[in-house]
Amino acid sequence: MSLSMAAPDPAADRPANDILLDVRDLRTYFHVMDGTVRAVDGVSFSIRRGQTLGMVGESGCGKSVTALSIMRLLDIPPAEIASGEIIFEGRDLLKLSEDEMREVRGNDIAMIFQEPMTSLNPVFTIGDQIAEAVMLHQGLSRKEAWDKAIESLRAVGINNPERRVKQYPHEMSGGMRQRVMIAMALSCDPKLLIADEPTTALDVTIQAQILELIKEVQDRTGTALLLITHDLGVVAETVHDIAVMYAGRIVERGTVEEVLLSPKHPYTEGLIRSIPSRGMRGQRLNVIKGTVPNPFNMPEGCNFAPRCPYAFEPCWTLDPRIEEADPPDVACWLYTPAPGFPAPKRGAGRVAGELSTGVRS
Amino acid sequence: MSAGTGGAAGTPAVPVSGATGAAGPGARSGEVLVSVRDLVKYYPIYGGILRRKVGDVKAVDGVSFEVRRGEVYGLVGESGCGKSTLGKTLIRLLEPTSGQASIGGEEIFAKKGNELRRLRRRMQIIFQDPVGSLNPRMPVSDIIGEGLIAQADKENRWGDRKVRDKRVEDYLEAVGLRRDYTRRYPHEFSGGQRQRIGIARALVLDPEFVVCDEPVSALDVSIQSQILNLLLDLRQAFGLTYLFIAHNLSVVQYLSDRVGVMYLGKLVEESDVAELYVRPRHPYTIALLSAVPEPDPRIRKKRLVLKGDVPSPAAPPPGCRFHTRCWLRERLGNPVECETREPLLLDIGAGHRVACHFADQVSDSLVSEVVGRQVGPGPAAGPASGAAAGPTASAAPATGPA
Helix, strand or coil: CCHHHCCCCCCCCCCCCEEEEEEEEEEEEEEEEEEEEEEEEEEEEEEEECEEEEEEECCCCHHHHEEEHHCCCCCCCCEEEEEEEEECCCCCHHHCHHHHHHHEEEEEEEEECCCCCCCCCCCCCCHHHHHHHHHHCCCCHHHHHHHHHHHHHHCCCCCCCHHHHHCCHHCCCCCHHHHHHHHHHHCCCCCCEECCCCCCCHHHHHHHHHHHHHHHHHHHHHEEEEECCCCCCHHHHHHHHEEECCCCCCEEEEEEHHHHHHHCCHHHHHHHHHCCCCCCCCCCCCCCCCCCCCCCCCCCCCCCCHCCCCCHHHHCCCCHHHHHHHCCECCCCCCCCCCCCCCCCCCCHHHHHHHHHHHCC | CCCCHHHHHCCCCCCCCCCCCCCCHHCCCCEEEEEEEEEEEEEEEEEECCEEEEEEEEEEEEEEEEECCCEEEEEEEEHHHHHHHHHHHHHCCCCCCEEEEEEEEEECCCCCHHHHHHHHHHEEECCCCCCCCCCCCCHHHHHHHHHHHHCCCCCCCCHHHHHHHHHHHHHHHHHHCCHHHHCHCCCCCCCCHHHHHHHHHHHCCCCCCEEEEECCCCCCCHHHHHHHHHHHHHHHCCCEEEEEEEEEEEHHHHCCCCEEECCCCCCEEEHHHHHHHHHHHHHHHHHHHCCCCCCCCCCCCCCCCCCCCCCCCCCCCCCCCCCCCCHHHHHHHCCCCCHHHCCCCCCCCCCECCCCHHHHHHHHHHHHHCCCCEEEECCCCCCCCHHHCCCHHHHHHHHCCC
C-alpha cells in the first residue's frame, strides 16, 4: 500500500480519542509600535499520543509562534495570547501558573530549536545543561543526573560521551550541538517533542544524520512529534501528517500522501510546484505571484486571495475557515460552497487558469 | 512563459534518470570564458602570545576548472568546503595565495590599479544575504549606481547623473522592480525584492561573468522560484555566464549545465549535470545526492548516511581528504592507498572528471544498491515534486471534495 511509503503512523493502532495535545482556536498577537500583528490567528489542531505532525509554511506564517505559544515561551507583552485553549492531557496550559508550567516544560513537552549555537549556554558544559533538567524534573542527585546525561548522549549517537559531557558548546560542530539539543530534550522522556526547524542550520549530510536520529528516537520512545519546517522534503520523510500554514492560519491538513500528492489548497499546490526538481530542466518554475501580505494590513476575505490564481467572487469578501470547511481539511471556497455565491468552476476550468501561464511578478 | 504547459510535457515518467539531458542554450558553444588553474587560497591562523602564524585554513587547495561562455557552472558542497572562497577569490574580492585564472584570455590575478578596475566590469557577484549585502543608509539609486561611478569613462558617460539614473532605472525594470523605486532604502523592500536589487547592482555594469553566491538560499520557497526564473531570463537577455554556488542540490540540478562538487577545498567530481545526477562516481557525491530529502512521499530512498563531521580544513586528512568518512573505502576493505596518496581529478570519459582511486569500482548497480530509489505505487508515475501538479492537477479538485 502506498501509505507504507511515507513515515509509518505509530499512532495508527491507538484509539482516535487518545488525544495528547488539543489546540483550539489559538490566537497569538504581538502589540508593537506600528499596530498589532496577528501572528497566529485562530489555529486549531490536535496531536494523538505517538503521532507525528509536520507543520509547514514560509517565514512569518506563524508556525514557530504556535510552538512558542504551546511552550508559553513568549514575552508577554509584547505578545498576547488573545484567545484559545491549549489542552495537554486534559489541562489547559494557558491557565497554569508559571510554576506549574515549568513542571510541564522540558518534562512533558520538550523543544528543539533551530539554532543549536544560541540555544545552548556557552558558559556551562553540556553535561551541566542536561543534568540541570534531569535534576529539576526527576529529582535525581547530581551524580545520577550526570550518568543520565552520559547515557542520553550515547543514545543520540555521540561517541565517547564520558569526554563530551565535560565539553563546552563551542568545542562542538553544529551537527553535534543539535545532537546535544536532542539528547537534552529527550532526557526526561517527554510525551511531546516539538522540533522547530531542527535541521535548517545544518548541511545536507548532517541533516540526514539528524533526521534519521529523530525518526529512530521517535520509533523507540513513542513520543509524539510536532515538526516545524519550511522544507517539504523534510516533512515527507519524517512525519505522517501535515498541516500547512499561511498568514497565521492552517489552510490545509491531511496525511503526507494526501497533501503532497494531491494538494487541494491553491497555496499548497503553488508551494509544491515551485520546488525545482528532477526532470524540470529547461522549463520555467512555477511561482506564487507576489509576497506574503503585510501583517498590519491583512486582505479582506481570504488571506491568500491576492496571490491566488483561482480567486473568484467570495474570496475577496468572505474569510474561509478550516473549522467550518466542508469537506474538512482545506480552507478554500473552491471546495466549501460559499454562502450566497454560485459554486466555483472546478476541474478543467480551474486548471487551465492562470497558474499554467506562469504568472510573473 | 508557458511554464504549466511545459510542466505537462515534462511530466511523463522520467524514472531514475530524472534530468532531461537537454543542456541549456549555454552549452552550444565550447568556447572557454573563465579558466582556473591550481587556485589556492589559505587563510592564515595566528596564535600564541606573539600572534605568530601557526597554520593555515586551507579553504581552497588546488582547484582547476573551466567555465564555458554562456553556461551555468554549478558549484556544490557543504559549508566550509571552500566554494564561496573560490568564487570570491576568482573575481578578486579576495587575494589568491597562488594559482592562475583568466577571463576571455585576460589574466585575472596579476592585474593591478586601473587595469584591475577595468577588469572588474567583466565579472560581478550576487551575494547570499539580501539584507547584509545592501548598505541600509544608501538609497537604491546609490546602491546600484555606485559601481557606475567607479567605472565611468568618456565613452559610457556614467559619471553624468542623468545618464546614470536612466541606466539604474532600466536595470531596476529589468529585474522586475518599478523604475520609481530609486529613492527608496533597502528596509522598505522584502527579501525577494532586495535580492532583485542585488542582481541589478551586479548586472548594471554589463558583465559577462557573474558569480551567484547562494543567491536563493536565504529566501522562502515561493520567492526562490521567482528569483531562479529571473536569473534564467537575465542570462538569456544579457548573454551571461554564471558560476552558481549553492548547497541545494535540487536548485543546482535545475539551473546548471555542468556541476563541480567540492569537499574540503578540493574539486572531487565534475561533469555534465545530467550525467552527474544519474551516474555519480565519487563516493562523496553519491552520499550527498542520497542525503537530499525527497518531497515525493512515494519515493523511498535507501539513505546513505555519512558518519561524522567534515574534518577541519586547517588540518585536512592525508591522502584522499574524504577517506575518514568514505563508505566505499570501508566496503573495499580500507585500502591503504586512500590514506597515503592523494587522488587526482581524472577524466573518465566525456568530460566527467572524478578524484577517487576507486572510481572504476563504482558501477550503476552499486549506486542503486547503496542509494536505490523505489517509486511506490501512486496515482501517477510522474514526479509529484513540482511537475506532476501540472494540468493533471485537475485530479485534485475533482477527487478532493468527494
